[in-house]
Amino acid sequence: MALAWCVALAMGAPVRPANAASLVVNSLNDVFDSVCDAAHCSLRDAIHVANNTPADDTITFSASGTIAPVGSLPQIVAASTAGTLMIDGGGNITLSGQSAGRLLWVRVGANLTLQNLTITDASISADGAGVANFGTLTVRNATFSNNAAAAGGGIANFSGATLNIANSTFSSNRASNGGGALANYAGGVVSVDNSAFTGNTTDNNGGSLWNAGSLTVNNSAISANTASADGGGIANFGALTVNTVTFDRNQASSEGGALYNEGTASVSRSIVDANRATFGGGIYSGSAGGLALSRSAVVSNIALHSGGGIYNAGSSEALVGNSTFADNRANVAGGGIANAAGTLTVVNATLSGNSADVSGGGLSNSGSATLQNTIIANSAAGKDCASGGPTSSLAAFHTLIKSTGPNACNLTNSNGNRVGVDPDLGNLTGAPAYFPLNTSSPAIDAGDNISCAAPPINNQSQNGIARPTDGNGDGLAVCDIGAAEAPASPRIFLPVVRRSLVARLHHHVHTVLRAQRD
Structure with missing residues (x-):
């Protein structure tokens, strides 16, 4: 055995401890000397040993x-050969690329966990300066900051790769082609939980995240x-x-301050606040896109042209349910929502206090729009609703609009609609924010129960009260108009009069009348 050991060293073969677990x-x-022991062990040594050990390994410090590695660290090899690898910085380690290249490369089949460390100042003209992931x-509990790449300044996740991020921060990363912090290619799968993406930038699309695969946040x-x-x-x-x-204070020079969508996007229980773009200050859904927004608040976004809250373009289909649009602004049309040639369905939403300098402070429609159980009111400019164009259509059911005539998309008091009526809303509250209905609101118990029971509402509301309730105390539970559902009101009963008392009163009246006749 000693002879074999010497021969191996002489031939430069890697030393493979049988059951290495903790480095x-x-x-x-x-x-780098390819040995990790008590006398000396660098991170480069530890990764090398782990790569040449069939067992799972953990690297601590x-x-x-x-x-500050000189060039990239050793690539992480397939788990089938080397087992899985965890690098745990214990909250005390920073890996700095010194703007001189990529730090880590995860090969196909490899399995790497990074936790409790910071990756910073990596820079490369290719993708994924911090980490290029193919496995x-x-x-977990990591920080990626000030990294720069063509795409995915912090991490690039390639086709067939899986990336899970939790309790981590990505800040001030940059990409020239897209995904300042993270780029996920077609066929890649990414999940993000309890993390923050702040101050990342790109010269192209996706200031923070660029996705062509599957992304869950x-x-x-x-x-x-x-x-x-x-x-x-x-x-x-x-x-x-x-x-x-929460999407807040994001900016795009062209479209989609918070979110630009040319795929399928489902956004729920979220806040889109104070974002800015030319079209779609909050969200832009393009011709190839499909958007579903539910139980969310779109507030205080700005479009330099149209669609302060949402711009729905081309053949895009957008479905909005149980959501609030407030204080959004467009310099041209659609302060709350601009539907431009797309298909828009809005169910149990409240649009209030939005503005547009030209038309449609709440809603501007030049496509196909359907409104159900929806409030549009109190537009600061551009009136509440504008609809027109050679191929436009708008249908409304159980919808309350404060304006009238052309300023209310020419809707009338049919199909359960209430036109020219103040919805009597309370102040914006909650997170995601919503307008509660005051007790005298005409929107209470004025909706359609069938629409409320169907998707996307499913008898839910933005403020968490199950629909329908008996909000006006008449004994009938009817869905409210708008994003919020009023709480149930105690039923109003008339006093019960005993039969004996009624009989005595009847006898007294009969006696008086008979005496008058006599």
Whole structure:
């Protein structure tokens, strides 16, 4: 055995400990001698040993501070050969690329977990400066900052790869072609939970995230990101699911301040606030897109042209349910929503306090629009609703519009509609924000129960009260108009008069009348 050991060393063959499990890095210097022991172990040594060990490995650090590798670290090899690898920085390690290249490469079949560390200052003219992932990558409690690449300044997730991110921060990353923080290619799968994307930028689409594969974002914040083209927060060309996410202060020079969608996008229980773009200050859904927005608030977004809250373009289909649009502004049309040649369905939404300098402060429609159980009111400019164009159509059912005539899309008091009526809304409250209905609101118990029971409402409301309730106390539970459902009101009963009392009163009246006749 000793002879074999010597021969292996002489031939330069890697040393393969049989059951290596825990490797401790005790040096911050990027020195490579292919050995990781108590005398000396760099991160480069530890990855090399892990790559040549068939068991699963964990790399931890007894030293704390910054490691600045000279060039990329060893590529993480397939788990079938080397097992899985976890690199745990313990909250005390920063990996700095010194603007001199990519830091990590995860090969096809490899499985890497990065946690409790910071990856910063990586820079490459290709994709994925922090990490290029072709395998399975898990990122937990990590920070990616100030990385720069062609696409995916922090991470590029390639076709066939899987990326899971939790409790992490991506800030001030940059990409020239798209995805300042993260780029996910077609065939890639990404999930993000409880994370923040702040101050990332791109010269193209997707200031923070660019997606052509499958992307799910939950319980996260996407803030103050910038795109020189489309999608200040996210540019989506694949399948996107967003749940309980705040988009705020993102900007796009062209379309979609918070979100640019040319794929399928489902956004629920989210806040789209104070974003800006030329078209679709909050959200832009393009000709190839399909958008579903539910139980969300679209507030204080600005479009330099049209669609302060949402711009629905071309052949895009947009479905809005149980959502509130407030204080959005467009310099031309559609302060709340602009539907331009697309198909728009709005069910149980409230559009109030929006404005447009030319037309449609609440809604501007030049496509095909259907309104059900919806409130449009209190538009600061551009009136409430404008619809027109050679191929436009608008149908409304159980919809309340405060304006009248052309300023109310020429709707009349038919199909359960209430035109020229003040909805009597309370102040904006909650998160996501909604307008509660005051007790005297004519929107209470004025909706359609069939629409409320069907998707996307499913007898739910934005404020969490199950529909329908008996909001006016008449004994009948009827769905309210708008995003919010009023709480049930105690039923009003007339006093019960006992039969004996009625009989005595009847006898008394009969006696008096008979006496008068006599």
